[in-house]
Every structure is written in C-alpha cells, then in structure tokens.
Amino acid sequence: MTVSTYFQPDSLPEALALLGEHGPDLLVIAGGTVAMPLINEGISLPAKVMGLRRVGLGGIEQRGDRLAIGAMATLTALTTLQEVPLLAEAARHTASWAVRNMGTVGGNLFTPPPGGDVATALLALDAQVELVGPAGARLLPLSGFWTGFMTTAAGPDELVARIVVPVAPGRHAFVKLGRKAANTPAVVTVAVRAAMDGEAVRDVRIALGAAGPHPLRSAGAEAAVEGRALTPEVIASAAGAAAEDAQPFSDQVASTWYRRRMVGVMVGRALAQLASAEQRGA
Amino acid sequence: MASVVVAFELGGRPVEVLVSPLATLQQVLRTQLGHTSVKDGCRQGGCGSCTVLLDGEPVLSCLLPVEDVAGRRVTTLEDLTPVDGLTTVQRAFLDANGFQCGYCTPGMELVTKALLERNPAPTRADIAEALSGNVCRCTGYVPIIAAVEAAAAAGSAAAVVASEGATR
Numbered sequence A: 001m002t003v004s005t006y007f008q009p010d011s012l013p014e015a016l017a018l019l020g021e022h023g024p025d026l027l028v029i030a031g032g033t034v035a036m037p038l039i040n041e042g043i044s045l046p047a048k049v050m051g052l053r054r055v056g057l058g059g060i061e062q063r064g065d066r067l068a069i070g071a072m073a074t075l076t077a078l079t080t081l082q083e084v085p086l087l088a089e090a091a092r093h094t095a096s097w098a099v100r101n102m103g104t105v106g107g108n109l110f111t112p113p114p115g116g117d118v119a120t121a122l123l124a125l126d127a128q129v130e131l132v133g134p135a136g137a138r139l140l141p142l143s144g145f146w147t148g149f150m151t152t153a154a155g156p157d158e159l160v161a162r163i164v165v166p167v168a169p170g171r172h173a174f175v176k177l178g179r180k181a182a183n184t185p186a187v188v189t190v191a192v193r194a195a196m197d198g199e200a201v202r203d204v205r206i207a208l209g210a211a212g213p214h215p216l217r218s219a220g221a222e223a224a225v226e227g228r229a230l231t232p233e234v235i236a237s238a239a240g241a242a243a244e245d246a247q248p249f250s251d252q253v254a255s256t257w258y259r260r261r262m263v264g265v266m267v268g269r270a271l272a273q274l275a276s277a278e279q280r281g282a
Numbered sequence B: 001m002a003s004v005v006v007a008f009e010l011g012g013r014p015v016e017v018l019v020s021p022l023a024t025l026q027q028v029l030r031t032q033l034g035h036t037s038v039k040d041g042c043r044q045g046g047c048g049s050c051t052v053l054l055d056g057e058p059v060l061s062c063l064l065p066v067e068d069v070a071g072r073r074v075t076t077l078e079d080l081t082p083v084d085g086l087t088t089v090q091r092a093f094l095d096a097n098g099f100q101c102g103y104c105t106p107g108m109e110l111v112t113k114a115l116l117e118r119n120p121a122p123t124r125a126d127i128a129e130a131l132s133g134n135v136c137r138c139t140g141y142v143p144i145i146a147a148v149e150a151a152a153a154a155g156s157a158a159a160v161v162a163s164e165g166a167t168r
Ligand SMILES: Cc1cc2nc3c(=O)[nH]c(=O)nc-3n(C[C@H](O)[C@H](O)[C@H](O)COP(=O)(O)OP(=O)(O)OC[C@H]3O[C@@H](n4cnc5c(N)ncnc54)[C@H](O)[C@@H]3O)c2cc1C
Pocket: A027, A028, A029, A030, A031, A032, A033, A034, A035, A036, A037, A052, A071, A072, A075, A093, A094, A095, A096, A099, A102, A103, A104, A105, A106, A107, A108, A109, A110, A111, A115, A116, A117, A118, A158, A159, A160, A161, A183, A184, A185, A186, B044, B045, B046
C-alpha cells in the first residue's frame, strides 16, 4: 500500500482545512464500503486519505418539519427511522448487515452505478444536500446534485455535511429488484412518494435507481399519474413512460434491454402498492 | 510513509500495534496479532469471511482502517472460544454439519452470536437476512440455518434454566 498519511480530523472545520490544504490529492472516505474495495484492489492508489468517522456528523435531528441527517449516519441507523418509513425501507434493502453498520448515507450519494438505493429513496423524498466548504454552507436540492456519470455539484473543497428530508404525511412505495432476495445489487430500484387528495395522487415523485448514471426522476411517469386516481390504465401508462425515460446500462447484473423492461414492471408494481397503501407517513 | 501506533481493545485486553497508514484491521489481526480466524476471502466486502465484532456489531475488517478502531472494542472468534470446549454456537454448527472447509465459519458464527443477542428466537427469514453478507461455497446454507436455529433453541433453554435457578 502506498498511502503516506491517513488523516482523522476531529471536527468539520478541521476536515475542511485539510481538504483546502491538500486539495484533489486527498481522497475522502466515510464508511469506506465503496472506497476501500477499490484501494484494496489497487484500482485506486491514493497517497493521502482522510477519514470522516470522527468529525461528528453521525447524528439525526428534527429541524422544524424536516429531518437533518448527518452525512456519517450509518445505513443501520436509517433502518429504524420511524419519521420517514420510505427511507427506513430503502436502508433495510441495502447491502448486508455488516455493510450497513459501516456504510453511510452521505457515501450512498456517491455510489457508482448501479447507484445508491437510499439515494433513490431520498430523491423521491425531495431531499436537500447540505454542502459545506470554505465559503460556508449551502443547501442544494438532491435533484440538482448529480451532474453526470460519477460527477456531482459538490466542489473539490466541499463536503456533504447533512441531508435534509421533509417529514410530511402521504404514501410511499419502495420496490427493489435484484437477482437474490437480500444483499443484492439492483437490477432496478423504484421509490415513490405522493400526497393523496381523496383518490387522486398529488405531488408525486417517481425515482428510478440503477436506471441511469445516477438516480433519476421519471418526468413522464409523474405526469401520467399526477392528479389522477391510480386505475390500472393510469398505472400502465406511467409504467410505459418510466421505461422510456430510463437511461439503462449493461453490467454483470443485467442488460440494458432487461433493465428497461424491468423499469416498467417495477414502476407498475410500486404504483399498485401505492394504490393499496394504508394512509401513513412517507 | 510514517508508521503510527494504534491502541484498541481485543477480546477484552488492551493491544497496541505499529501500523502503516490505512492498514486494514484484517491485515493487522492476521499478520501482527495472530487472529487467523479472521479470513481473507475477497477484500471487497463481498464474502463476510473477515467479519469481526466492533463494539458488539458485525463489521468487515477488510474495509476498516485499523486507525478507525482506536479506543474501541474488537472481538474475533479466538476471543470467544473457551480454552477447552466450545460455545453454544460453535457446538450447534458442529452438530448440524454447519461447515465443511470451515473458511466461512468464523464470520458465520460471529454474525450468529450478534443476531441471537438481539433476537433470541429468529425466524428462518431473519437468519437468512442476517447471514446474507456471508458466503459459503460448501454447505449450501441449509445446515447453517439449521445450526443457527439449534443455537437459538439451546440458548433459550439455557436462559430458562438460568432464570429458574435465579427464582429458586
Ligand atoms: C457487499 C456490498 C454490497 C453493497 N450493496 C449495496 C446495495 O444493495 N445498495 C446500495 O445502495 N449500495 C450498496 N453498496 C455500496 C455501499 O455500501 C453504500 O453505497 C454505502 O452507502 C456507501 O457509503 P460509504 O460511507 O461506505 O462510502 P465511502 O466508500 O466511504 O465513500 C465513497 C466516496 O464518496 C465520497 N464521500 C462519502 N461521504 C462523503 C461526504 N460526507 N462528503 C463528501 N464526499 C463524500 C468520497 O469521495 C468517497 O471516496 C454495497 C457495498 C458492498 C461492499
């Protein structure tokens, strides 16, 4: 191993100062479940590494009608989050117990394709990302966070400090298709959140994971159901629109063709779940 | 590359090691501390053979910089095994043919211990979910799940005996 220094800052200001000083030469790691395999394999050969486990960003706190989740909160911590059941469900369907004990919610935003399952749920929840840098903190909608394949709007001198999630009544559905029942990379992940107005769906968000370079919302599927009751016809047209909006890829898990087909099927299943869901917080 | 000293608790005893930056807990346990029950299957987080308990929670030592465990409590299978005899979980794996080559066994048994501490009467689905990060290339998993069920039954029988003893 060629690492010359492993920095373990004790606070966010200290971490930002190190980032400013060492710039792009410094590899940031959080839970390490994405970064360490690459280092162990020799694919990533950083000279300097900074770990965030001691910066004190693991807490989850209520901020008015929002939940501010520290970037270093583990996936395990999310699994029991009662305020946002969609997020808890997504976390329970992510990786294995030991990986969830290590992996963080912040790191999930940076997961290479097939991408983060928790990140997909956060996109459906209209989450915001709190970035901190030398100029202070800024809040960015998660929908504007990913800019392309493995690129984000976070500057080289910024860290993700928190993820802010609205807590609102409504319904949700989470469907993940993998090749086995647990601890499986996604063929496709679908997260849906909506407010209900009687039978009609309002403010619907339909997020697709493993269906593009990063989690995406399907504008076509959202338009197909917004303001309507979830009849089988409405669900079928939304499923078709989602399959068209997807930008799927081939990997060891699934082909482009299969992923596109499954985006339609899984969006259909998620909306059918939404139609039958008990009224509960999403 | 300046070496650094890291101090943590291993099996209830304080240890201090001199390591190179970002050395993994797996490397240090196997090569410097002789805890070779911690296996080296993939170094990718994908097999679970390197599982240890960190403050009682299962983690993968191949993905954990040893510097991150400074001041914390690490437990491996060496630390749990009595000098003579076996733990309830080990006995159950042996009796149920829960291993063949044994490479996955330390990880399987540590996760089983952590599971039974949190959930003394797990369903088969609970067991499969808890062990979903631990790969076995030999057994086909059926005997492993049976072993965990047997360990749970033996554990609850022992707990009943203990509580009956306490009320007498
Ligand atoms: C066996 C296995 C199974 C997995 N299964 C799944 C799965 O089913 N679903 C899923 O979604 N993921 C899965 N993953 C991927 C991974 O575990 C999760 O995405 C996890 O949330 C990543 O978080 P981390 O903290 O470990 O990331 P790290 O590896 O620590 O971080 C990766 C990169 O993200 C950046 N980063 C992280 N945190 C910050 C921050 N606060 N500020 C700025 N940059 C930051 C850094 O550039 C860092 O190098 C799996 C991984 C493994 C090994």
